[in-house]
Amino acid sequence: MGAQLKLYNTATRVVTDFKPLQPGKVGIYLCGATVQAPPHIGHVRSGINFDILRRWLVASGYEVTFIRNVTDIEDKILHKAAHENLPWWAVAQKYERAFTEAYAALNVLPPTCEPRATGHITQMIELMQLLIDNGSAYAPGNGDVYLEVRKLNSYLTLSNQKLDDLQPAEDADLTYKKDPRDFALWKAAKPGDPSWPTPWGAGRPGWHLECSAMAHAYLGESFDIHGGGLDLIFPHHENEIAQSVSAGWGFANIWMHNAWVTTSGEKMSKSLGNSLQVTEILKQVRGIELRWYLGSAHYRSMLEFSFEALEEAAVNFRRIEGFLKRATDLLGSTPDGIIPPGFAEAMNEDLAVPAALAVIAEILRNGNTALSANDKAGVRTAASQIRGALTILGCDPFDSxxxxxxxxxxxxxxxxxxxxxxxxxxxxxxxxxxxxxxxxxxxxxxxxxxxxxxxxxxxxxx
Ligand SMILES: [Zn+2]
Structure with a gap:
Protein backbone atom coordinates (compact mmCIF):
# COMPACT_ATOMS: atom_id res chain seq x y z
CA MET A 1 0.00 0.00 0.00
CA GLY A 2 2.95 2.28 0.48
CA ALA A 3 1.48 4.33 3.31
CA GLN A 4 2.33 3.52 6.89
CA LEU A 5 -0.21 1.75 9.09
CA LYS A 6 -0.66 3.35 12.49
CA LEU A 7 -2.29 1.59 15.40
CA TYR A 8 -3.37 2.59 18.88
CA ASN A 9 -1.53 0.66 21.57
CA THR A 10 -3.43 0.37 24.86
CA ALA A 11 -0.10 -0.12 26.66
CA THR A 12 1.40 3.20 25.54
CA ARG A 13 -1.94 5.03 25.05
CA VAL A 14 -0.80 6.53 21.75
CA VAL A 15 -1.24 5.85 18.05
CA THR A 16 2.13 4.86 16.58
CA ASP A 17 3.58 3.43 13.37
CA PHE A 18 3.09 -0.31 13.18
CA LYS A 19 6.41 -2.14 12.86
CA PRO A 20 6.27 -5.93 12.83
CA LEU A 21 8.89 -7.85 14.83
CA GLN A 22 9.81 -9.77 11.68
CA PRO A 23 9.63 -7.95 8.33
CA GLY A 24 6.55 -8.93 6.33
CA LYS A 25 5.01 -11.08 9.07
CA VAL A 26 2.45 -10.41 11.77
CA GLY A 27 1.46 -12.65 14.69
CA ILE A 28 -1.87 -11.89 16.37
CA TYR A 29 -3.42 -13.50 19.43
CA LEU A 30 -7.07 -12.70 20.06
CA CYS A 31 -8.81 -13.86 23.23
CA GLY A 32 -11.64 -16.03 22.02
CA ALA A 33 -14.89 -17.04 23.62
CA THR A 34 -15.48 -18.71 26.95
CA VAL A 35 -17.91 -21.20 25.47
CA GLN A 36 -20.75 -21.21 28.01
CA ALA A 37 -23.66 -19.58 26.13
CA PRO A 38 -24.70 -18.83 22.55
CA PRO A 39 -22.95 -15.77 21.10
CA HIS A 40 -24.70 -12.42 21.17
CA ILE A 41 -23.71 -9.48 18.99
CA GLY A 42 -21.37 -8.10 21.66
CA HIS A 43 -19.27 -11.27 21.45
CA VAL A 44 -18.99 -11.28 17.69
CA ARG A 45 -18.12 -7.59 17.43
CA SER A 46 -14.62 -8.45 18.66
CA GLY A 47 -14.31 -11.21 16.04
CA ILE A 48 -15.39 -8.79 13.29
CA ASN A 49 -13.14 -5.91 14.41
CA PHE A 50 -10.06 -8.11 14.48
CA ASP A 51 -11.07 -9.80 11.23
CA ILE A 52 -11.02 -6.36 9.58
CA LEU A 53 -7.55 -5.74 11.05
CA ARG A 54 -6.39 -9.10 9.72
CA ARG A 55 -7.83 -8.50 6.24
CA TRP A 56 -6.24 -5.06 6.15
CA LEU A 57 -2.82 -6.43 7.15
CA VAL A 58 -3.07 -9.14 4.45
CA ALA A 59 -4.12 -6.55 1.85
CA SER A 60 -1.12 -4.47 2.96
CA GLY A 61 1.17 -7.36 2.06
CA TYR A 62 1.74 -9.03 5.45
CA GLU A 63 1.69 -12.74 6.08
CA VAL A 64 -0.58 -13.00 9.13
CA THR A 65 -0.69 -15.78 11.72
CA PHE A 66 -3.98 -15.31 13.52
CA ILE A 67 -4.61 -17.27 16.72
CA ARG A 68 -7.99 -17.13 18.45
CA ASN A 69 -8.40 -19.51 21.37
CA VAL A 70 -11.39 -21.30 22.83
CA THR A 71 -11.67 -21.18 26.63
CA ASP A 72 -13.31 -24.54 27.19
CA ILE A 73 -12.67 -24.89 30.92
CA GLU A 74 -13.73 -22.12 33.29
CA ASP A 75 -16.02 -21.55 36.28
CA LYS A 76 -18.89 -20.31 34.10
CA ILE A 77 -18.80 -23.49 32.00
CA LEU A 78 -18.99 -25.62 35.14
CA HIS A 79 -21.96 -23.59 36.43
CA LYS A 80 -23.70 -23.93 33.08
CA ALA A 81 -23.05 -27.67 33.01
CA ALA A 82 -24.75 -28.09 36.39
CA HIS A 83 -27.65 -25.93 35.17
CA GLU A 84 -28.11 -27.78 31.85
CA ASN A 85 -27.45 -31.16 33.44
CA LEU A 86 -24.78 -31.95 30.87
CA PRO A 87 -21.11 -32.88 31.23
CA TRP A 88 -18.93 -29.73 31.21
CA TRP A 89 -17.19 -30.81 28.01
CA ALA A 90 -20.49 -31.29 26.21
CA VAL A 91 -21.51 -27.74 27.19
CA ALA A 92 -18.18 -26.42 25.90
CA GLN A 93 -18.53 -28.26 22.59
CA LYS A 94 -22.13 -27.19 22.11
CA TYR A 95 -21.35 -23.49 22.48
CA GLU A 96 -18.04 -23.69 20.65
CA ARG A 97 -20.05 -24.89 17.65
CA ALA A 98 -22.56 -22.06 18.12
CA PHE A 99 -19.67 -19.57 17.98
CA THR A 100 -18.16 -21.26 14.91
CA GLU A 101 -21.51 -21.04 13.12
CA ALA A 102 -21.98 -17.39 14.09
CA TYR A 103 -18.49 -16.47 12.87
CA ALA A 104 -19.12 -18.30 9.59
CA ALA A 105 -22.49 -16.58 9.07
CA LEU A 106 -20.72 -13.24 9.56
CA ASN A 107 -17.83 -14.10 7.23
CA VAL A 108 -15.20 -13.94 9.98
CA LEU A 109 -12.25 -15.85 8.53
CA PRO A 110 -11.31 -19.00 10.45
CA PRO A 111 -8.18 -18.39 12.54
CA THR A 112 -4.87 -19.92 11.44
CA CYS A 113 -5.18 -22.08 14.57
CA GLU A 114 -7.96 -22.21 17.14
CA PRO A 115 -6.46 -23.85 20.25
CA ARG A 116 -8.63 -25.12 23.07
CA ALA A 117 -7.37 -24.53 26.60
CA THR A 118 -7.83 -28.18 27.59
CA GLY A 119 -5.53 -29.17 24.74
CA HIS A 120 -2.63 -27.20 26.28
CA ILE A 121 -2.48 -28.29 29.91
CA THR A 122 1.10 -29.55 29.34
CA GLN A 123 2.27 -26.10 28.26
CA MET A 124 0.47 -24.54 31.25
CA ILE A 125 2.24 -26.88 33.68
CA GLU A 126 5.58 -26.08 32.00
CA LEU A 127 4.94 -22.36 32.40
CA MET A 128 4.05 -22.78 36.09
CA GLN A 129 7.19 -24.87 36.65
CA LEU A 130 9.28 -22.12 35.08
CA LEU A 131 7.61 -19.46 37.25
CA ILE A 132 8.05 -21.50 40.44
CA ASP A 133 11.69 -22.25 39.58
CA ASN A 134 12.53 -18.59 39.04
CA GLY A 135 10.75 -17.50 42.20
CA SER A 136 7.85 -15.63 40.56
CA ALA A 137 5.18 -18.09 41.62
CA TYR A 138 4.55 -20.35 44.60
CA ALA A 139 2.59 -23.48 45.41
CA PRO A 140 1.57 -23.21 49.09
CA GLY A 141 0.58 -26.88 49.33
CA ASN A 142 -3.21 -26.60 49.04
CA GLY A 143 -3.16 -27.49 45.34
CA ASP A 144 -3.35 -23.86 44.16
CA VAL A 145 -0.46 -22.08 42.46
CA TYR A 146 -0.21 -18.27 42.76
CA LEU A 147 1.77 -15.55 41.05
CA GLU A 148 3.47 -13.21 43.51
CA VAL A 149 2.54 -9.85 42.02
CA ARG A 150 4.76 -7.70 44.26
CA LYS A 151 7.83 -9.17 42.61
CA LEU A 152 6.93 -7.63 39.27
CA ASN A 153 7.60 -3.90 38.92
CA SER A 154 5.69 -3.57 35.67
CA TYR A 155 2.47 -5.09 37.05
CA LEU A 156 -0.67 -3.03 36.22
CA THR A 157 0.97 -0.72 33.67
CA LEU A 158 -1.51 -1.77 30.94
CA SER A 159 -4.50 -0.65 32.99
CA ASN A 160 -2.54 2.25 34.50
CA GLN A 161 -3.24 1.28 38.12
CA LYS A 162 -1.09 1.20 41.24
CA LEU A 163 -0.70 -2.03 43.14
CA ASP A 164 -1.39 -0.26 46.42
CA ASP A 165 -4.74 0.97 45.12
CA LEU A 166 -5.76 -2.49 43.99
CA GLN A 167 -8.54 -4.24 45.82
CA PRO A 168 -7.81 -7.86 46.74
CA ALA A 169 -9.33 -10.53 44.52
CA GLU A 170 -12.73 -11.83 45.57
CA ASP A 171 -11.35 -15.25 46.35
CA ALA A 172 -8.47 -13.87 48.44
CA ASP A 173 -7.76 -16.42 51.14
CA LEU A 174 -4.79 -15.40 53.23
CA THR A 175 -4.37 -18.88 54.67
CA TYR A 176 -2.31 -19.65 51.60
CA LYS A 177 -1.70 -16.38 49.72
CA LYS A 178 1.34 -14.27 50.59
CA ASP A 179 -0.50 -11.15 49.41
CA PRO A 180 -4.26 -10.87 48.93
CA ARG A 181 -3.67 -9.53 45.40
CA ASP A 182 -1.69 -12.56 44.26
CA PHE A 183 -3.74 -14.36 41.64
CA ALA A 184 -4.22 -18.06 40.95
CA LEU A 185 -2.41 -19.62 38.02
CA TRP A 186 -3.92 -22.96 38.94
CA LYS A 187 -6.90 -23.90 41.09
CA ALA A 188 -6.96 -26.99 43.30
CA ALA A 189 -9.57 -29.59 42.37
CA LYS A 190 -12.93 -29.31 44.08
CA PRO A 191 -15.00 -32.50 44.51
CA GLY A 192 -16.89 -33.30 41.32
CA ASP A 193 -15.01 -30.77 39.18
CA PRO A 194 -12.76 -31.79 36.30
CA SER A 195 -9.07 -31.86 37.15
CA TRP A 196 -5.66 -32.59 35.69
CA PRO A 197 -2.64 -33.83 37.66
CA THR A 198 0.31 -31.50 38.30
CA PRO A 199 3.41 -31.75 40.54
CA TRP A 200 1.53 -29.47 43.01
CA GLY A 201 -1.73 -31.40 43.07
CA ALA A 202 -4.67 -32.04 40.80
CA GLY A 203 -6.71 -29.09 39.64
CA ARG A 204 -7.55 -26.93 36.69
CA PRO A 205 -5.99 -23.90 35.03
CA GLY A 206 -6.88 -20.29 35.73
CA TRP A 207 -8.17 -18.42 32.69
CA HIS A 208 -5.14 -16.08 32.57
CA LEU A 209 -2.63 -18.93 32.53
CA GLU A 210 -4.46 -20.53 29.60
CA CYS A 211 -3.95 -17.53 27.30
CA SER A 212 -0.26 -16.97 28.20
CA ALA A 213 0.52 -20.62 27.53
CA MET A 214 -1.41 -20.77 24.25
CA ALA A 215 -0.09 -17.47 22.89
CA HIS A 216 3.46 -18.67 23.65
CA ALA A 217 2.84 -22.11 22.12
CA TYR A 218 1.65 -20.70 18.78
CA LEU A 219 3.43 -17.35 18.48
CA GLY A 220 6.58 -17.69 20.58
CA GLU A 221 8.00 -15.57 23.39
CA SER A 222 7.35 -12.29 21.59
CA PHE A 223 4.69 -11.49 19.01
CA ASP A 224 3.13 -8.44 17.43
CA ILE A 225 -0.47 -7.91 18.51
CA HIS A 226 -2.63 -9.15 21.36
CA GLY A 227 -6.30 -8.28 21.12
CA GLY A 228 -9.53 -8.59 23.02
CA GLY A 229 -12.51 -6.68 24.33
CA LEU A 230 -12.06 -3.61 26.52
CA ASP A 231 -13.26 -5.48 29.59
CA LEU A 232 -10.31 -7.87 29.34
CA ILE A 233 -7.64 -5.22 30.08
CA PHE A 234 -7.94 -5.92 33.80
CA PRO A 235 -7.51 -8.42 35.26
CA HIS A 236 -7.16 -10.84 32.32
CA HIS A 237 -4.58 -9.09 30.18
CA GLU A 238 -2.65 -7.61 33.12
CA ASN A 239 -2.31 -11.10 34.52
CA GLU A 240 -1.32 -12.56 31.16
CA ILE A 241 1.44 -9.93 31.01
CA ALA A 242 2.48 -10.63 34.61
CA GLN A 243 2.87 -14.37 33.94
CA SER A 244 4.59 -13.99 30.60
CA VAL A 245 6.98 -11.21 31.58
CA SER A 246 7.88 -13.11 34.77
CA ALA A 247 8.71 -16.06 32.52
CA GLY A 248 11.21 -13.83 30.71
CA TRP A 249 9.12 -13.49 27.57
CA GLY A 250 8.67 -10.25 25.66
CA PHE A 251 5.03 -11.21 24.97
CA ALA A 252 2.79 -8.81 23.03
CA ASN A 253 4.32 -5.78 21.36
CA ILE A 254 1.00 -3.99 20.86
CA TRP A 255 -2.23 -4.35 22.83
CA MET A 256 -5.46 -3.60 20.98
CA HIS A 257 -8.92 -3.52 22.54
CA ASN A 258 -12.31 -3.24 20.90
CA ALA A 259 -15.13 -1.33 22.58
CA TRP A 260 -18.49 -2.83 23.45
CA VAL A 261 -21.89 -3.04 21.89
CA THR A 262 -23.98 -1.03 24.35
CA THR A 263 -27.68 -0.78 25.08
CA SER A 264 -28.83 2.41 26.84
CA GLY A 265 -25.18 3.39 27.15
CA GLU A 266 -24.28 0.30 29.18
CA LYS A 267 -22.45 -2.88 28.28
CA MET A 268 -25.10 -5.27 26.96
CA SER A 269 -26.94 -6.82 29.87
CA LYS A 270 -27.35 -10.53 30.16
CA SER A 271 -31.15 -10.38 30.03
CA LEU A 272 -31.11 -8.31 26.84
CA GLY A 273 -28.32 -10.53 25.54
CA ASN A 274 -30.80 -13.33 24.85
CA SER A 275 -32.77 -11.27 22.34
CA LEU A 276 -29.54 -10.03 20.84
CA GLN A 277 -28.18 -13.46 20.12
CA VAL A 278 -26.69 -13.71 16.66
CA THR A 279 -29.16 -16.39 15.57
CA GLU A 280 -32.09 -14.17 16.65
CA ILE A 281 -30.81 -11.08 14.80
CA LEU A 282 -30.17 -13.19 11.70
CA LYS A 283 -33.92 -13.81 11.49
CA GLN A 284 -34.28 -10.09 10.74
CA VAL A 285 -31.27 -9.23 8.61
CA ARG A 286 -28.78 -11.21 6.55
CA GLY A 287 -25.33 -12.06 7.88
CA ILE A 288 -23.69 -9.59 5.51
CA GLU A 289 -25.98 -6.80 6.77
CA LEU A 290 -25.34 -7.59 10.43
CA ARG A 291 -21.60 -7.63 9.73
CA TRP A 292 -21.84 -4.29 7.92
CA TYR A 293 -23.61 -2.82 10.94
CA LEU A 294 -21.28 -4.24 13.61
CA GLY A 295 -18.19 -3.32 11.63
CA SER A 296 -19.34 0.23 10.85
CA ALA A 297 -18.22 1.93 14.07
CA HIS A 298 -14.59 2.59 14.90
CA TYR A 299 -13.35 -0.42 16.84
CA ARG A 300 -12.45 1.80 19.82
CA SER A 301 -15.89 3.47 19.90
CA MET A 302 -18.87 2.06 21.72
CA LEU A 303 -21.63 0.92 19.37
CA GLU A 304 -25.03 1.76 20.81
CA PHE A 305 -27.35 -0.94 19.52
CA SER A 306 -30.85 -0.29 18.28
CA PHE A 307 -33.04 -2.16 15.84
CA GLU A 308 -33.65 1.13 14.01
CA ALA A 309 -29.92 1.67 13.50
CA LEU A 310 -29.50 -1.95 12.40
CA GLU A 311 -32.31 -1.58 9.87
CA GLU A 312 -30.89 1.72 8.63
CA ALA A 313 -27.46 0.11 8.15
CA ALA A 314 -29.07 -2.81 6.29
CA VAL A 315 -30.93 -0.41 3.97
CA ASN A 316 -27.71 1.51 3.30
CA PHE A 317 -25.91 -1.69 2.55
CA ARG A 318 -28.64 -2.81 0.13
CA ARG A 319 -28.12 0.45 -1.79
CA ILE A 320 -24.44 -0.40 -2.28
CA GLU A 321 -25.33 -3.96 -3.21
CA GLY A 322 -27.97 -2.71 -5.65
CA PHE A 323 -25.38 -0.54 -7.38
CA LEU A 324 -22.97 -3.47 -7.69
CA LYS A 325 -25.71 -5.63 -9.20
CA ARG A 326 -26.73 -2.96 -11.72
CA ALA A 327 -23.07 -2.37 -12.55
CA THR A 328 -22.61 -6.10 -13.15
CA ASP A 329 -25.65 -6.14 -15.45
CA LEU A 330 -24.35 -3.18 -17.43
CA LEU A 331 -20.79 -4.47 -17.71
CA GLY A 332 -21.71 -8.11 -18.27
CA SER A 333 -19.45 -9.27 -15.42
CA THR A 334 -18.45 -8.26 -11.90
CA PRO A 335 -15.28 -6.14 -11.89
CA ASP A 336 -12.47 -7.33 -9.62
CA GLY A 337 -11.90 -5.29 -6.48
CA ILE A 338 -9.24 -2.62 -6.17
CA ILE A 339 -8.62 -0.64 -3.01
CA PRO A 340 -9.47 3.04 -3.34
CA PRO A 341 -6.64 5.33 -2.14
CA GLY A 342 -8.87 7.32 0.25
CA PHE A 343 -10.07 4.10 1.83
CA ALA A 344 -6.48 2.91 2.33
CA GLU A 345 -5.57 6.23 3.93
CA ALA A 346 -8.43 5.91 6.41
CA MET A 347 -7.64 2.29 7.26
CA ASN A 348 -3.98 3.17 7.86
CA GLU A 349 -5.10 5.66 10.53
CA ASP A 350 -5.78 3.09 13.24
CA LEU A 351 -8.49 1.40 11.13
CA ALA A 352 -10.69 4.49 10.82
CA VAL A 353 -13.68 2.63 9.39
CA PRO A 354 -16.15 5.56 9.66
CA ALA A 355 -13.84 7.68 7.45
CA ALA A 356 -13.42 4.68 5.13
CA LEU A 357 -17.22 4.39 4.86
CA ALA A 358 -17.44 8.06 3.87
CA VAL A 359 -15.04 7.25 1.01
CA ILE A 360 -17.31 4.37 -0.09
CA ALA A 361 -20.36 6.67 0.03
CA GLU A 362 -18.60 9.19 -2.22
CA ILE A 363 -17.63 6.49 -4.74
CA LEU A 364 -21.20 5.19 -4.67
CA ARG A 365 -22.52 8.65 -5.58
CA ASN A 366 -20.08 8.84 -8.51
CA GLY A 367 -21.00 5.30 -9.53
CA ASN A 368 -24.72 6.05 -9.57
CA THR A 369 -24.10 9.22 -11.62
CA ALA A 370 -22.06 7.13 -14.07
CA LEU A 371 -24.87 4.55 -14.23
CA SER A 372 -27.47 7.19 -15.16
CA ALA A 373 -25.10 8.53 -17.84
CA ASN A 374 -24.45 5.00 -19.10
CA ASP A 375 -20.74 5.76 -18.57
CA LYS A 376 -19.29 2.25 -18.50
CA ALA A 377 -15.75 3.30 -17.58
CA GLY A 378 -17.05 5.33 -14.64
CA VAL A 379 -19.28 2.47 -13.49
CA ARG A 380 -16.41 0.01 -13.76
CA THR A 381 -14.07 2.17 -11.65
CA ALA A 382 -16.67 2.75 -8.96
CA ALA A 383 -17.75 -0.90 -8.83
CA SER A 384 -14.21 -2.24 -8.52
CA GLN A 385 -13.30 0.31 -5.86
CA ILE A 386 -16.41 -0.46 -3.85
CA ARG A 387 -15.79 -4.18 -4.15
CA GLY A 388 -12.17 -3.77 -3.04
CA ALA A 389 -13.25 -1.78 0.02
CA LEU A 390 -16.06 -4.19 0.89
CA THR A 391 -13.65 -7.13 0.77
CA ILE A 392 -11.56 -5.54 3.53
CA LEU A 393 -14.69 -5.00 5.61
CA GLY A 394 -15.68 -8.64 4.97
CA CYS A 395 -18.85 -7.48 3.18
CA ASP A 396 -18.28 -8.28 -0.49
CA PRO A 397 -21.70 -9.56 -1.70
CA PHE A 398 -19.91 -11.70 -4.29
CA ASP A 399 -17.84 -13.43 -1.60
CA SER A 400 -18.60 -17.14 -1.93
ZN1 LIG B 1 -7.28 -14.47 26.91
Missing amino acids: NFTSAEKSDEKVLDGLVSLALEQRAAARARKDFAAADEIRDQIAVLGVVIEDTAQGTRWSIG
Missing part, protein backbone atom coordinates in the same frame (compact mmCIF):
# COMPACT_ATOMS: atom_id res chain seq x y z
CA ASN A 401 -18.91 -17.41 1.89
CA PHE A 402 -22.09 -15.33 1.67
CA THR A 403 -23.39 -16.59 -1.66
CA SER A 404 -22.96 -20.25 -0.68
CA ALA A 405 -24.76 -19.65 2.63
CA GLU A 406 -27.66 -18.11 0.71
CA LYS A 407 -27.59 -20.93 -1.79
CA SER A 408 -27.74 -23.52 0.95
CA ASP A 409 -30.76 -21.69 2.45
CA GLU A 410 -32.41 -21.81 -0.96
CA LYS A 411 -31.63 -25.50 -1.22
CA VAL A 412 -33.21 -26.25 2.14
CA LEU A 413 -36.30 -24.20 1.26
CA ASP A 414 -36.59 -25.88 -2.11
CA GLY A 415 -36.27 -29.31 -0.48
CA LEU A 416 -38.93 -28.58 2.12
CA VAL A 417 -41.48 -27.18 -0.33
CA SER A 418 -40.87 -30.11 -2.69
CA LEU A 419 -41.43 -32.50 0.19
CA ALA A 420 -44.77 -30.87 1.02
CA LEU A 421 -45.80 -30.96 -2.65
CA GLU A 422 -44.93 -34.64 -2.90
CA GLN A 423 -47.10 -35.34 0.16
CA ARG A 424 -49.91 -33.41 -1.50
CA ALA A 425 -49.52 -35.34 -4.75
CA ALA A 426 -49.54 -38.62 -2.80
CA ALA A 427 -52.75 -37.59 -0.99
CA ARG A 428 -54.41 -36.76 -4.28
CA ALA A 429 -53.27 -40.06 -5.78
CA ARG A 430 -55.03 -41.92 -3.00
CA LYS A 431 -58.03 -39.61 -3.51
CA ASP A 432 -57.68 -38.07 -0.06
CA PHE A 433 -58.59 -34.61 -1.32
CA ALA A 434 -59.23 -33.24 2.18
CA ALA A 435 -55.59 -33.96 3.15
CA ALA A 436 -54.31 -32.57 -0.16
CA ASP A 437 -56.22 -29.30 0.33
CA GLU A 438 -55.06 -29.10 3.93
CA ILE A 439 -51.40 -29.27 2.80
CA ARG A 440 -52.01 -26.62 0.12
CA ASP A 441 -53.70 -24.31 2.64
CA GLN A 442 -50.96 -24.73 5.19
CA ILE A 443 -48.21 -23.86 2.71
CA ALA A 444 -50.30 -20.91 1.51
CA VAL A 445 -50.33 -19.59 5.09
CA LEU A 446 -46.51 -19.55 4.94
CA GLY A 447 -46.71 -17.37 1.82
CA VAL A 448 -45.88 -20.08 -0.72
CA VAL A 449 -48.07 -19.85 -3.81
CA ILE A 450 -48.76 -23.11 -5.64
CA GLU A 451 -49.70 -23.27 -9.29
CA ASP A 452 -50.75 -26.52 -10.96
CA THR A 453 -49.67 -26.45 -14.60
CA ALA A 454 -49.55 -28.95 -17.42
CA GLN A 455 -45.81 -29.34 -16.70
CA GLY A 456 -46.43 -30.13 -13.04
CA THR A 457 -46.74 -28.08 -9.88
CA ARG A 458 -44.81 -24.82 -9.62
CA TRP A 459 -44.30 -22.78 -6.50
CA SER A 460 -43.16 -19.31 -5.67
CA ILE A 461 -43.01 -17.09 -2.63
CA GLY A 462 -45.90 -14.67 -2.93
